[in-house]
Amino acid sequence: MPSERVAIVTGASSGMGLALSRDLVNRGWKVAMADINPNVELSKELGDKAEFFKCNVADYDSQAEMFQKAWDKFGRIDALCANAGIVDRSSVYILDHRGSNKIPPKPDLSCTDIDYKGVVYGTQLAIHFMRKNKTPGGKIVATVLNFIRAVSRVLKIKENITTHAVLPGIVHTNIIPQAMIDAVSSEALTPVSSIVSAYNRFLDGDDSLNGEALECAADKQMFVPRPEYLNGGISKRACTVWDPLFKMYHHELSELPDAIP
Ligand SMILES: NC(=O)c1ccc[n+]([C@@H]2O[C@H](COP(=O)([O-])OP(=O)(O)OC[C@H]3O[C@@H](n4cnc5c(N)ncnc54)[C@H](O)[C@@H]3O)[C@@H](O)[C@H]2O)c1
16 A cells, blocks of 8 residues: 555655655655646656646645646545745845835735645645545645644544644755855754655654654754643643534534533
């Protein structure tokens, strides 16, 4: 079974997504490589084990079309590696607007649209398609922590989907300016291979692991601890699902064993 597994990797044309796609193909996976910029050479190199799909993850319809094409091509989706991302393009500090009486221009939130909304869109689409797998379920690994932790328990119980986060340190890819790489001592750089291995720990790991995050810093991978409830049971009560509210929004009960009825 594992040799036939199918992964969607977003942001697959460069950096971590490229390294991950190559590694997955070498380990027997089939990979739907999704990116806004095609990397035709790479998809040729990977042969029939990989197919490139042009997709803008910030656009729900574009991601939906990519998922549908990947499903039509491979007939199953076992994993979503929601890796596509950019760096922030706007400055909330508006330092160059000092002294102006004009309202500052609207911030460019493409980073939120791609790095965050793109993961939410991908998660919803993965749920839809992973339900149709012969054995329903799958794995989602993304680079955003809190959303992944928030959805992990309900997705495990209701959909047999585990969700995890990989949190990269400074990795020498196209997203980081060369001058920044030059300014960082080599021992503070995280190799791309460490990111790939963190993805693999989740993709190949035991299903009892869920909602975890691995911080990859230089040669270390560390599980990120869950924050404590600072005011004990009172804080916990505020963070625990109240099933009537859950039902109001989701039209069924959560099935969480600790939900408040
Ligand atoms: N490199 C680092 O040090 C670092 C650190 C922390 C987090 N990250 C995150 O890791 C992920 C991978 O980054 P990387 O370092 O490999 O960068 P990269 O620039 O090498 O690769 C990112 C890929 O995402 C694609 N992409 C960008 N916008 C897209 C969109 N709207 N739709 C589809 N694809 C899109 C790009 O075309 C590119 O191929 C990103 O989410 C990034 O924010 C990187």
